[in-house]
Amino acid sequence: MTLKKVPELIYYPQITCIDLEEKGFKVKLNVVDTPGFGDFVNNRNCWVPVVDFIEGQYEQYLMQEMQPVRSGMVDLRVHVSLYFIRPNGHGLKALDVEAMKAVGRVSNLIPVISKADTLGPSALLEFKKKVMDAISVHNIRIYTPQIESEDEMTAMASKDIVAAYPFAIVGGTQDVIAGDGRVVKGRVYPWGIVEVESDKHSDFKKLRSLLIGGHMLDLINTTQEVHYDVYRTLQLKTRKIGEPKQKTVENKKFREDEERLREEFTKKVKVEEERFRKWEQRLITERDRLNEDLEKDHTLVKKLESEIENFQKNSPSYKYFKK
Incomplete structure (x- = not known):
């Protein structure tokens, strides 16, 4: 009996452009999805395409900065990375730790627990603690909004957001009728209804406030002043002005x-x-x-x-x- 070698599976990030309007404020949002991430038997270095994509956007922006005429620059840099964690109840897996370390070095990383309605309230709190303990132990770099503010209300809101890390999210696009007659987005179960925008059921509102609320500008500035600046400094130190980035070509024979x-x-x-x-x-x-x-x-x-x-x-x- 001969075993055939399974061909290597590769996934590519997919970009979706969305126009949002929040309280009269219009936002053009580019969402980059990574379908297939972590679904292979061998997930070694499966986060490399994500890191390469983020650095690729930095490279395109750097090339625009090097041009004599820099008017009309297009900024497609990734300003935030949401890492969805499966609610297994045991904490972060080895793949999660390595992937979050790599992505956290190049972008604003925010941990999110997906399908949080699969855990009970006490189990969810315990799982959140395990995730944050693992992040602290492994020195994973995550984005944390500034808490200090002259506005007391803003400072309290920022503290609530930080206290909710990692965000427990319940997704739902269907309109359902709540017990009090309200029409809300949520999920219907035999035992009741889970509301997407209810703080008792999900951290969706806090995550939305962090992404497109009062901290959106801070996310953009952090990308510019921290992550992009680190990439830009490294590239300018290791190559000549105007010279394209050298790509590492993998030799299949060596593999x-x-x-x-x-x-x-x-x-x-x-x-x-x-x-x-x-x-x-x-x-x-x-x-x-x-x-x-x-x-x-x-x-x-x-x-x-x-x-x-x-x-x-x-x-x-x-x-x-x-x-």
């Missing part, structure tokens, strides 16, 4: 050689392990045989000692000396 060597190494390890097990079994068998021979010799010695003692008792000299 094939690496896989071949890994397979050979694995086979050799298995052979050595099997040889060691056989050698260990031979040692155990030899030990048991020696113990059995030793026991026989010991029994024989005891028998000989008994015969000698009986012989001495029956001999004339023994009787003479005994009298």
Whole structure:
């Protein structure tokens, strides 16, 4: 039976342009989705396309800055990255930790718990604590809005937003009728209704306030002054002005050689392990045989000692000396 090598699966970010209007304020929002992220059997370095896309937008903006005429520059940089965490109840997985570390270095990362209605209130609070503890332990960089403000109401709102990290979100686009007769966006279950915009059921309003509310400008400024500036400084230090970014071309031959060597190494390890097990079994068998021979010799010695003692008792000299 021969096993065919499964071809490598690759996903690409997908961009959707949305026009929003919030309280008379119009916003053109570009949403970049990454379908298929983390769905493969081998998810090693699956976050690289995301990081490459974010840095690619930085590169396009940098190229525009290097032009003699910079009027009409188009800014398509990623100002915030929402990382959706599956509500498994156990905390962050190894993939989550590595992916969040990589994305958090190049953009404003915000952790979000998807399908939060699958957890009860107490389980959700415990899961939030586990996620934040893991973020702290692994030094994952996430975006945190400024809490200090001259406006007391703004400061209180910012504290509530920070206290809700990671945001527990319930999605729903259908109109449902609540118990008091209101028509709301939500989900209908046999035990009741989950409202998307209810603070008791979801952190959707807090996340929306963070993204397109009072902190939207801070997200843009953080991208400009922190993440983009780090990328721009590094690129200007390592290449000439006007020179395009050098792309690392992966040699497929090297990858094939690496896989071949890994397979050979694995086979050799298995052979050595099997040889060691056989050698260990031979040692155990030899030990048991020696113990059995030793026991026989010991029994024989005891028998000989008994015969000698009986012989001495029956001999004339023994009787003479005994009298």
